[in-house]
Amino acid sequence: MAELEIPAKYKIDxxxxxxxxxxxxxxxxxxxxxxxxxxPSHPAMHGTIKMIAEMVGETIVNIDVEPGxxxxxxxxxMENHTYPSALPYTDRLNYVTAFINxxxxxxxxxxxxxxxxxERCAWLRTLFxxxxxxxxxxxxxxxICSEIGAMTPFLYFMQARxxxxxxxxxxxxxxxxxxxxxxxxxxxxxxxxxxxxCKEILKSNIPLLKDIHGLMDKNRIFLDxxxxxxxxxxxxxxxxxxxxxxLRSTGVGYDVRKALxxxxxxxxxxxxxxxxxxxxxxxxxxxxxxxxxxxxICFQCIEKMPRTGPINSDDYQAHLxxxxxxxxxxxxxxxxxxxxxxGPKPPKGTxxxxxxxxxxxxxxxxxxxGTGTAYRxxxxxxxxxTMGALDKIIIGHQLADIIPIFGSVNMxxxxxxx
Amino acid sequence: xxxxxxxxxxLKDFFEKFPQADYHEEFDQPNIRIPASNLAxxxxxxxxxxxxxxxxxLDVTAVDYLTSDYAERPNLTAREEDLYSEQRFDxxxxxxxxxxxxRVRVIASCGGEHPEVISSYKWWQAAHFxxxxxxxxxxIKFKDHxxxxxxxxxxxxxxxxxxxxxxxxxxxxxxxLRNAEQDNxxx
Numbered sequence: 001m002a003e004l005e006i007p008a009k010y011k012i013d014x015x016x017x018x019x020x021x022x023x024x025x026x027x028x029x030x031x032x033x034x035x036x037x038x039x040p041s042h043p044a045m046h047g048t049i050k051m052i053a054e055m056v057g058e059t060i061v062n063i064d065v066e067p068g069x070x071x072x073x074x075x076x077x078m079e080n081h082t083y084p085s086a087l088p089y090t091d092r093l094n095y096v097t098a099f100i101n102x103x104x105x106x107x108x109x110x111x112x113x114x115x116x117x118x119e120r121c122a123w124l125r126t127l128f129x130x131x132x133x134x135x136x137x138x139x140x141x142x143x144i145c146s147e148i149g150a151m152t153p154f155l156y157f158m159q160a161r162x163x164x165x166x167x168x169x170x171x172x173x174x175x176x177x178x179x180x181x182x183x184x185x186x187x188x189x190x191x192x193x194x195x196x197x198c199k200e201i202l203k204s205n206i207p208l209l210k211d212i213h214g215l216m217d218k219n220r221i222f223l224d225x226x227x228x229x230x231x232x233x234x235x236x237x238x239x240x241x242x243x244x245x246x247l248r249s250t251g252v253g254y255d256v257r258k259a260l261x262x263x264x265x266x267x268x269x270x271x272x273x274x275x276x277x278x279x280x281x282x283x284x285x286x287x288x289x290x291x292x293x294x295x296x297i298c299f300q301c302i303e304k305m306p307r308t309g310p311i312n313s314d315d316y317q318a319h320l321x322x323x324x325x326x327x328x329x330x331x332x333x334x335x336x337x338x339x340x341x342x343g344p345k346p347p348k349g350t351x352x353x354x355x356x357x358x359x360x361x362x363x364x365x366x367x368x369x370g371t372g373t374a375y376r377x378x379x380x381x382x383x384x385x386t387m388g389a390l391d392k393i394i395i396g397h398q399l400a401d402i403i404p405i406f407g408s409v410n411m412x413x414x415x416x417x418x
Numbered sequence: 419x420x421x422x423x424x425x426x427x428x429l430k431d432f433f434e435k436f437p438q439a440d441y442h443e444e445f446d447q448p449n450i451r452i453p454a455s456n457l458a459x460x461x462x463x464x465x466x467x468x469x470x471x472x473x474x475x476l477d478v479t480a481v482d483y484l485t486s487d488y489a490e491r492p493n494l495t496a497r498e499e500d501l502y503s504e505q506r507f508d509x510x511x512x513x514x515x516x517x518x519x520x521r522v523r524v525i526a527s528c529g530g531e532h533p534e535v536i537s538s539y540k541w542w543q544a545a546h547f548x549x550x551x552x553x554x555x556x557x558i559k560f561k562d563h564x565x566x567x568x569x570x571x572x573x574x575x576x577x578x579x580x581x582x583x584x585x586x587x588x589x590x591x592x593x594x595l596r597n598a599e600q601d602n603x604x605x
Contacts, residue, residue, distance in 0.1 A: 068570035241544025349444040378479040388547030
C-alpha cells in the first residue's frame with residue numbers, strides 16, 4: 001500500500017514554522033475588548049434575547065442585555081379588547097405557567113367587581129397554580145441540565161412535565177395555553193376521577209425526582225459549573241427588584257403566597273425554602289425544594305377540596321350565564337350579548353393585584369374607566385426585572401458561564417417582552 | 419387586604435413632610451399623588467424610612483390620560499384636552515418594603531411633548547429597565563438615567579406606542595439592513 005502523501009504545508013514541522021500559528025494573539029488586560037454577539041438565534045438564549053458581551057481575554061468586562069425580540073404589544077392589545085376576550089393573551093405571557101397568569105388576571109378583575117369566587121373554584125385554582133409551578137420549575141431545571149450537557153435528567157424532567165401537561169389536556173383541552181379561567185370561575189369543571197389520576201401522576205413523579213437528585217446534586221461537573229457562579233448578594237437582589245426563587249436563593253423569604261395570601265395558600269401547610277449564596281447552585285436547589293413544597297400543596301388541595309359544588313359564582317355581572325338560560329330566557333340572552341359585545345363593566349378605579357408566578361411576583365396594574373375594556377393594563381413581569389439585573393451578575397465571569405446563569409434565572413420571553 | 423398597603427394612618431409623617439400630597443383610596447389601596455418636582459425628596463423619604471424602609475422598587479409605569487374622560491384623578495385642576503397638557507401622563511411607582519411587608523403606590527403627573535422627570539436609578543437599580551421601558555412606550559425622559567434608550571423596541575422605531583395617540587394599527591417604515599458595526603456597536 002502506497003504511503004499517504006501529506007502535503008508539505010500540513011507537516012507538523014512546517015506548521016510550527018508558520019508564524020501566524022506560533023504567534024497567536026493572546027489577549028491580556030489592557031487590550032481592546034472584543035465584542036461577541038450571543039443570540040437571539042442561540043439555543044441557550046431562548047430565541048428572544050440578544051447579549052453583546054465585551055471580552056478581555058476570557059473575562060466579560062461589560063455586557064448589554066437586549067430583550068424585546070418577542071414584543072407583541074400585549075399592553076396595547078389589552079386596551080382594545082374587552083376583559084373576557086383579552087384572557088387568551090395572558091396565556092402567552094408565560095406559556096409554561098399559563099394557569100397562574102390566567103388566574104392572576106381574572107383575580108384582578110374580580111377584585112374590581114368585588115366578586116367572591118366559590119370554595120371549589122378557589123381550591124381548583126390553587127391546585128392548578130401549583131401544578132403549573134411544578135411544570136415551570138421542571139422546564140427550567142431541565143434546560144439548565146441540558147445546557148450544561150446532562151441529557152438524561154433533561155429527559156426525565158420532560159417526561160414528568162409531559163405527564164402533567166397531558167393531564168391538563170384532559171381537563172382543559174390544551175397542553176400549554178389553556179384559557180381555563182373565567183371572571184368569577186372557571187371554563188368548566190374537571191372530569192370525574194381527574195383528581196385521583198392527578199394524585200397518581202404526582203406520586204409517580206417522586207421516584208423520577210429522586211433519580212434526578214442522584215444524577216445532579218453532587219455531580220462534580222455540575223457543581224463546578226454552578227457553585228460560586230452567578231452570585232448576587234441579598235441587598236443587590238432586593239435593590240434590583242428581583243423576586244421569586246431568584247430572590248429566595250439569596251436568603252430573603254419573600255413569597256407573595258405568604259406575604260399577601262390569596263386563594264387557599266393560608267389554608268395549606270408549606271414552607272418557603274431559602275438559599276444562602278444566591279448562586280446558580282442555590283437557584284437549582286431552591287427550585288427543587290419548591291417542587292417538593294408544591295407537591296405538598298397539591299396533595300393537600302386534593303385532600304381538602306370539596307368534591308362537589310358550583311365552580312362559578314352566581315354573580316352575573318361579569319361571567320356568561322349558563323347555556324340553557326341563554327337559549328330559554330330573554331334575560332339570559334341579553335346578559336350573554338351584553339357581556340360578549342360590550343364586555344363586563346367594572347367600577348372606575350386603579351388596582352394592583354399580584355400573584356406568585358413561577359419566576360416571582362407577577363403583578364397586574366389596571367386602570368378601569370368604567371367601560372368593558374381596560375383603559376390601561378400593565379404587567380409587572382418578574383423576568384423583565386431579572387433581565388435588568390443580569391449584566392451585574394454576568395460581568396466578571398467567563399463566556400461559558402453565561403449559559404448556566406441565564407438558564408438558572410429562568411427568563412421567559414413571553415412575559416419579559418410582553 | 420387593606421393591611422398590606424400603607425394607608426393614611428401609617429403615613430402621618432409623610433403628610434407632615436409633604437402637606438401638598440394628596441391621598442386617595444381605591445379598592446383598599448392607597449394612591450398618593452405628589453407633584454413631579456417632589457419625586458426626589460419622596461424617594462429619599464421612602465428609601466430611608468425607619469419603620470417602612472421601601473427597599474424594593476416593584477414597578478414603574480405610566481398611564482396616558484389623553485383620550486379619557488376619566489377626570490376623577492384627585493388634586494388636579496380641570497384637565498385640558500391637549501396633547502401637551504401638563505397633566506397628560508401619570509407616572510406610577512409601586513414600592514415594597516421587604517422587612518415590613520408593606521406596599522405603597524406613588525403617582526406623579528407630568529406632561530409636555532417629552533416630559534422629563536428625575537430618575538429613581540440612584541435609589542433603586544430596578545429602575546434601570548423599568549424607566550427604559552417607560553421611555554420606550556411613553557416617551558417620558560428620566561434625568562440622570564445612566565443609559566436611557568429603548569428596551570423592547572428598536573432604536574429606529576418612530577413614536578411611542580402606548581401613548582393614546584399612537585394608532586393601534588400604526589405601521590412603521592421599513593429599515594435598511596444593519597451592517598455588523600451598527601449591530602453590535604451600541605454595547
